[in-house]
Amino acid sequence: MPAKFDRVTVSQLLQEADPRLVAAATHAEDGMITQYLAGAPELLTKFRRATPGARALLEAAMDARRLGHPVSLPLPFLAEAAEGYLTDSEWDLLPENWLEKAFAFLTDPVKGARGALTPVRRPRGSATSPRISVPSYRLADYLEQLGRTTRHEAIPAEFWMAAARHCDGEKAEKLALSAGQHGLMEVAFILAIKAGTSRSLISSANTLANAGRLDEALPCYLRAIEIGETYLIPFVAQRLKIAGRHKEAKELLRKSNMPQLMDSLTSKANRMASQGRLDRALALYQEAADSGNRFALRIAANRLTSAGRLDEALGWYDQCGDPDSLHIAAYRLGQEGRWEEALSWYQRAAEAGNKKALLSAAQQLTTAGHLTEALTWFERAAATNRIAALRRGAHALADAGHTKQALHWYRRAYEAGDIPALGFAANYLARKGQAEEAQAWYAEATLAGDPYATSKTKAYLLEQNLSLSEYPWALLSEGRALSSAGRLDECIEFYEHAADLGLTHALIEVAQVLAANDRIDDALSWYKRAADSGAEMALRDAGLLLAAADRLKDGLTWLERAYRAGDRSALRAAANELASVGDLDEALSWYERATIAGDHEALCDASAALAHAGRLDEAQKLIERAMINGHSHVIERTAEQFLKRGRVEQAITWYRRTAMAGTSYATSIAVQELLRAGFKAEARKLHSYGWDLHGLISDAWIANAQLGEKYGVEASRFECLSSLGKLDTVGK
Structure with a gap:
């Protein structure tokens, strides 16, 4: 087993069916797949067996990362935030040197990989750079992912206080956004001031303005305008108008002279550029941008690109800074074959919020023939745009003739909810002349309910000169068509023929058709045949059918059988039916059985049923249990x-x-x-x-410097706002 895997092997691992290998390929650094896989169980054991102090540090680090804090976690922030994760007894019993002991335990490497926390070092080759003044730590990737998927608890007050005292710049900006999402307007404002970026100031101003606190929002808006976001001027003016402050809005626009200035400058620049005087036009585009028309920057960048001056255009795209402009720049670089730069810009676009950037990178790489690298980007895109990324990745593999890998990606797309993916796989195999394999995929697509596959089935068999009567999935397709036409007796014949050929699902569909036509007892006999043939879902469907027909006692018998046959959700279904007819105490016993069987959604349904019945104190107890499993x-x-x-x-x-x-x-x-x-x-x-x-x-509370005292934030942080409370600073 190699100590490191190369990029090609890592890309291949991304296509494996084993989710552990995919996770390792996605998160392991420097190709250290073996170390990642070996270290994960050790890290989990370390987390579970940690002392209260060490566990508190890890929980604070996990929450910080899931709330958006950058990778590097400062020691003072971690140490102070961790106090909020300790009980009073745990805090009182900590030894004086608890912090040193905890870090010694957590920074110890595991199985050749990083420990739970790793000190952040300066980059190699930067010995002459200023040293990092505040020690910082990085949380292990595995624990970070664990935190994102399992931690749903409320964030303690001490965490936010520590963030306000010790975080600034990007750290404060990210946490300000999370604080706002948690409804913590006050701490979000403090963190926005600590960040000092235009984005954080604008976000805080919007929150205050939306809360009807425009006077307190104005200093933040005006500060953002002062540091370059002049495009905000008409937006702020509109805010003032909505608040009935028309005189102030007019004064703001007059002092900035913005609307007329933007229009005239941009129009003049466009005319010059069209006349071939691009260099002179660029100065006007810049002036228009400085006056608030940020779109002028993109116009300039596009004109430079069209003129073959891409390197200059990049600077203008960079000035734009918006996700779409970064995306355009990445695409332009890809067109030129400058892939290293293009991918860097695609990454920036994705981080700035362009949801299509990762997928675009993958598609452009595919078009250029860089399939191995493209698959890595398809995989990354799948994290946020799963169905589209997996399906297009499958198409790319299919077009390149990689049949086994293509089918695996089509399968993943289907499992992610892309029903048509099965039909695409079948079509691909049919084009390749692999008739037997195509038939199997068409069959599965038909069973999955893909209407396209259902219509394609008959045509495909005819093309292959094959008889429908020999293929159960084709008979199923024909039966569906007859059912839709209202020819019930004929459709049943096709379904039954399909079942005789081994397609058990046909029995369930017959039962569903009969039930839809109010032939309940006939439907039950078909459900029984399906269950006897091994279709466990038939028992559950029959039970629900009887419950809907006011035969709940019989329905419960079928649902009990479904549970005993392995359908864990049948118990919750039975409980819901009992609750719906007002037999809540009996329902609770079924909910409890479902929970013990591992169906944690049962707690949610049970608490909702209790709350609806007015039994709120009992509902609270179940909610507490549900929240432990993440069902907030x-x-x-x-x-x-x-x-x-x-x-x-x-x-x-x-x-x-x-x-x-x-x-x-x-x-x-x-x-x-x-x-x-x-x-x-x-x-x-x-x-x-x-x-x-x-x-x-x-x-x-009032959004001003006095608020900073509460959080231990120095008053100087607010000086940038104190002189900007009036509109007379704009335009000077």
Whole structure:
């Protein structure tokens, strides 16, 4: 086994069926696949067996990364944030040197790979660069992924306080965004000021303005304009107009002279460029951009590209900085075959928020014949655009003649929810003349319900001079067509013939057709045949059919049989049917059985049923259990029931917990529901000030320097805003 794998081998591992190999190929650095696979269990064991202090550091690091903090985690931030993850008893019992002991334990390498935390070193070859003044650590990739998938707990107040004190720049900007998503308006504002970037200032200003606090938002908007975001001027003017402050809006536009200036400069530049005077036009495009028309930069970049001056154009695309401009630059570089640069720009575009960048990179690489590299980018694109990336990756492999790999990608696309992928695979095999394999994929596509495959089936068999009667999936397709035409008796003959040839699913479809025509007992006999032939889902479907026909007792018998045959969800289905007819106590016993069997969604359904019945205290207990398994969405339904019964404090508590778990829309829903229930004062307060760090509706606060004292942020951080509260600074 090699110590490192080369790039080609890593790309091949991305196509494996084993998710562990795919994860290793995606996350292991420097091709160290073996070390990643060997180290993962050790890291998990270390996390589970860590002392309270070490575990708290890891939990703080995991939460920081899932909330957007960059890779490098400063020691002062980690140490202070970790205190929020300890109980009072654990904190009191920590030895004086707990931090040193914890880091010694966590930084110890495992199986030739990084430890749970690794000190961040200066880059190689940078010995003359200034040394890193604050020690920082990197969380192991495996633990980072574990945190993203398993941690759903509320973030402790100490974490946010530590972030406000120790994070700035990109760190503060990323965490400010997360704080806003958690409804923590106050700490989001503090972090935005610490970041000092135009993006963070604009985000904070938008939040304040949307909360009806335009006077406090204006300094942030004006500061962003002062540092170059002049395109905001008409937007801020519009905000003022909406607030009825027309005189101030007019004054802002007058001082900036922006609309007329932008239009005239851009028009003049376009005329010059069309006349072949591009260099003179560029100066006007820049002037228009400086006046607020950022799109002028892209126009200039596009004109330079068309003139064959791509290197100059890149500087203009870079000035634009928006995701689409970065995407265009990447594509232009790819057209020129400058792949290393192109991929770097594609990555920047993706990080800036262009959702198509990764997929575009993969497709352009494919077109250029760089399939191995393209597959890596298809794989990365699949993380956010799964179906499109997997299907197009499969097409690329198919076009290149890599049959085995193409079929594997089509299969992955289907498993991700792309039903037509099976038909695409069948068509590909048919074109290659692999008739037997094509038939198998057409059969599966037909069973999956792909209407295109269903219509293609008959045509394909005719092309191959094959008889429909010999192929069960073709008979199934014909039966469906007859059923759609209302020819029930004829369609049953085709379904039965298909079943006689071994296609058990045909029995289920007959039962469904009969049930749709209110022939319940006939349907049950076919469900029984299907179950006897090994189709476990038939038992569950039969049970639900009987329940819908007001024969719940019989339905429960079938659902019990379905569970005993291996269908774990059948217990929850039975519980839901019992709850729907008001037999909640009996339903709870079935919900509990489902939970014990490993169906954790049963807790969500049970808590919702209890809340709907007004048994809110019991519902709360089940929600606590559900949240341990990451099901925070159930809280919202319970909170609504609290409001309906006038229990406002409890409702607010549960809405807050949803927000603290990171559900971005939870705060706005809480505001809407409070208003609907008649609690206007609480709704207005939450809308204007958000939640505090302890999960209560925040008291009123003012977005100014005095707020910084609460978080230990020096007043100098706010100086950039103090002189910008008035519009008379604009245009000077």
